[in-house]
Amino acid sequence: MNVKQPLEQLDKLLENRVRLAIMSVLAVSESVDFTSLKSMLDVTDGNLAAHVAVLERAKYIRVSKSFVDRKPLTRYMITEGGRKAFKKHVDALERLIRGGK
């Protein structure tokens, strides 16, 4: 059972459940706003904001801020790098599970 290699391939940033969920949603959406993301993930404002900030700093996601009816609207999009990292992480997870069987 050689699980050592896939374990190393796992992305430390994406081992967090909320961050992994954010990336999953963004991987299949053009862009998602803060409120929708919050309701899909069922997390608090502060929690989501903190995780989003980590992903943004890692350049896994992009943030666009605009105003709609004078209310600020924050939208999130996955970056190319983020997509690659997400795919690599999922592939590693898959290998880990297959290798463990």
Added chain:
Amino acid sequence: MQDIDNGLRDISQIRSMMETATKFLSLSSLSGISAGLIALAGAWIAEEILSSGGESTVQWLVLLALAVLLLAVGTSLAFSRRMAKKKGLPFWNATARKLVLAMMIPLSAGGAFCIVLLAHGLYVLIPGTMLLFYGLALVNGSTFTLGEVRYLGLLEILLGVAAGFWIEHGLTLWAIGFGLLHIVYGIVMYFKYERETTTRTAG
């Protein structure tokens, strides 16, 4: 072993998140059943209007069709909204918008074509046309919601073609497509997706 359990948990979370983000999952089984019952009532009233054969039969039928449409769409939306609330899912989001748009294109084309048929007095083709375009709308929209909607759409298309051939049974086939199929669909969805969650919340 711990890592594998975590991995499996992560994979299932990824899958459910991707599904929530791309599919409108709040279609309630009650929506199907209520729409079906309204359609059956509508077909029955239409039959009465046709057999009485008054002067303004066509006007009455058009009015009836619009009333059935409004009632069916209204109750379906209300039930789905309730379901979204219960599941804690967003009701009106990007996915819901895509679903509506995907359905509105074939539906508008069908509606326009029904007006064309009306204008030319080709009334007998209207039930089949409605079934056909509604089926196409469902097939088109199924990408953004539960996969079973696709099969419902294909069945509606088959019924539509049949109603085109057997125009004397147009209303019956219409009642099967919009009435019976919706009710069957609703019951199937209830047993497939909702029964567990309902008993869980009740218990």
